[in-house]
Amino acid sequence: MLSFDLVNFVCMIINILILYFLAKKFLFGRVNSIIEKRDQEIKDSYATADKVTKEAQTSRREYQMQVAEFEKEKAQLMDRAMKEAEERKTSIIDKANLEAEGIVRTAKDEAVRIKNVAGLEHDKQVEELVFDVASRLAGQAITEEANSELYDRFLAQAAGKGTGNE
C-alpha cells in the first residue's frame, strides 16, 4: 500500500519532465508566442501611430512657420507697396499742381496779352475814328449844330465799336 521502489519513482520523474517539455513546447510556447506576436503588433501599431503623429506635428509646425513667413513677407510687401503708392500719389499731385500752376500762369499771361492786344486794337480804332472825323471836318464847314451832331455820331460810333471789341 505504501510501497516505494526506485524504478517507478524514476519513471514518474521522467513522466513529469516529459509532460513539462511537451506542455512548454506545444501549449505554453504556442499560446505565448501568439500573444507575444499580437503584443508586438500592438506595440508596433502604437509606435507607427506615434511616429506618424510626430511627423504630422513637425509638418504642421513647418507649415505654420511657412505661413508666418508668408504673412511677414506679405506685410513687408504691403508696406513697401503702400509707401510706393504714397510716394507716387505725392509725386502725381505735386506734378499736377505744378502743371495746374503752369496752366493758370499761361492762362493769365494769355489773358493779359489778349487784353493788351484788345487795348491796342481799340486805340487803333479810336485813332482811325479820330482821323476819320478830322478828315471830314477838314473837308466841310462845320456849323455849331453839325459839329454837335458829328460829336454825337462819333461818340455813338465809338460806343458801338467799344462794345463790339469787348
Next chain:
Amino acid sequence: MNLAEELRAELEIPTAFTIPIGDGIAINQTVVTTWCIIAVLFVLMLILTRGFVVHNPGKRQLLVESIVVWMQDAISSNMSEKAQAYVPYLCSVMLFLGVSNVIGVFNIAPPTKDLRTTVALALMSIVLVQVAGIREKKVRGWLKSFAQPIGVMLPMNILELFIKPLSLCMRLFGNIFAAFVIMELVKMVVPVVLPAALCLYFDIFDGLLQAYVFVFLTSLYINEAVE
C-alpha cells in the same frame, strides 16, 4: 471478502506489466496511468492549439488563450520578476496534478494516490527551488543563505531543506489518499447517489485545491530562494 480486505485491495497499486530485463522490472499502474494522462494531454494540446492565428482568433483559440493566461497569471502573480522563468514548469505541474487528482471521477485510481508520484513531484520541486537559489545567488551566496538571518538558524535552515519537500509531498499524498479512502468506503456502504454528491467535493474541489496548494507553495519557495 470483508470491508477491510476490500479497502486494502483498492489501495494496492497493481503491477501493470513487467519489462523482461534481469529479474524483470515491474511497471505499476500509476506509471501507466500517468502515460495515459500525458498522451491525452498531448493530443488535446495538439488539437486545441492547431491553427492558432494572430488576427481574428476563433472561439477555441480564445478559450485556450484565456485558460493558459489565467493559469500563468494565477501563478506568476505570487512570484517576483526573477522567478518568472519557472512559471511554465509550475503551470505544467498544476495541469498534471489537476488532471491526476480529478481523474477519480472516471473511476480511475489517481496517480497522486501513489506515494512515488507525490515524492517525485516534491523532490523535483525542491530541487528546482535550490537550483533557482543557486542560479540567482551563486553557490557562495546560496550556502550563506543557510545562515540567514543569523548564524544560529543554520540547523533550522538545513532541516527546512528536507521539511519543505516532505510537507509538500505528504500534504498532497495525504489529501488524495484520504479522499480516495473515504470515497471507497462511501461506495462500499452506500453505492448509489451519495458517492456522486461526495465525488464533487473529494474528487473535483479537493483535487483542484490540492493541485493549486502544491503549486502555490512551490512558487513561494522559489520566490523566497531567488529573493
